[in-house]
Amino acid sequence: MSIELFGLLVQASIYTVTISFVSIFIGFAIAILISGMLLTGRSLFVRPAQFFISFFRGVPLLVQLLLIYNLLPAVGLNVPSIVAAIIGLSLCTAAYQAENLRGGFASVPLGLVESAEMVGLTPRQIFRRIKVPIALRLTFPALVNEAILILKASSLVSVVGIVELTRMAQDLAGSTFLPLQIFASAGLIYLVINWVVALAGGLIESRLPGVAR
């Protein structure tokens, strides 16, 4: 396999990385909103949040992408492929991240909250200084995990017309008849990307407060 073919795979992986990271950050912002709705405990907010999570966790990402791509034009929103891909990945990862955040907040030890109340902290201070740091700390490993999952799941966005790493590998394998070398290279590139993400995640995690070293 030539350097030129490998270069094309690396170029395509830029799409993979860009779409994945943009989606993870947008997804995180939506997840904060959704988990916030869950935390209010009011059914007016909780019910839609629960529906959001059930829908985007319950429907396969492939179906979501095809729905977004083919359904939005019916309501007058004809978005380009790349936007459809980012919407699909963002909403899907938001559902998982919201559940992670909810789990994080639920795992904040009650004793800590009670102690904070004893020393006279207001509910708002308790939320900001006790609950948020602990919940974020507890959900961080799951967030890194989610980033890796989305990087791999991004191979599905080829169904809406984006030539990312997997699709480029398929195209090249089809035109060069070198499937083994090309898919091995694509696998290697995914491995390197995810290894970097895991490494960076580990570094950040070790700097978070309250970590046993």
Add this chain to the structure above:
Amino acid sequence: MTKNSLLKGLVGAALLFGATISAHAADTLAAVKAAGTLKVGTETAFAPFDFIDAGKHVGLNVDLFDEIGKELGVKIEWVTLPWDGVFPALEAGKFDVVAGPATITKKRMERYRFTPPLAEATIAILKKAGDKTISKPEDIAGKKIGVGKATAQLDQLKEFSETLPTKVDIREYPAFTESYADLAAGRIAGVANSLPNIAFVAKQREGTFEVVLPPFGKKSYFGFIGLKDADHAPLMDAIDAAMLKIKADGRMATLQKKWFGASFDTPDAVKDPAF
């Protein structure tokens, strides 16, 4: 998640499905000219019409649409999807016309409008070079033959299979390139596709593949595909006129020679397809 909210959600999704609001611009030709770009949908696994050569999208379609674009005074923007996703996306308005091309069939003509044909689509078999067990189309009886999913070639192969003493073991692939790869790897005995396609593949990979002649079944043709509604009529008329002009002044024959190695006659329109 309560039953109630799930139900509401499902009803909402169903309503969205039903809402095929025709909010598009009334005249697609005017919209295309105003935007200065004609959006063309296709898959890139159908050599020599559309394929990837060292990472670049090339083929007869690319050259031909360049000419059509010149005639219409617009640029061409390509949207490439897996083949079974192309028709839903056309109906969703993701692009104005499908390059494909697709075999002109009765079933498709009921729903879509075809341009003048640009090539013959009669089906033939591609085998591994030196395979002595297949010397005529009938020899594929009982053998594993690959074909593209959701293609007219699949229908033609099925029909042919019915006429054989033992049925063909038909393997459906998402894209033809994958079936060629499996043929090269010896997982299947042959690939059924239209003659221009397999003739091109055999020429590209001399020593690996061979064409089994003659083609079988009824004569059919390839055309580009658009929507049948009134909104799209002016655009499709304009594309038809451009293609007939390109055919009349010999540019079509030049392109056919470039991509198929030979030019051939096609009718100006197919009114009553064989399939």
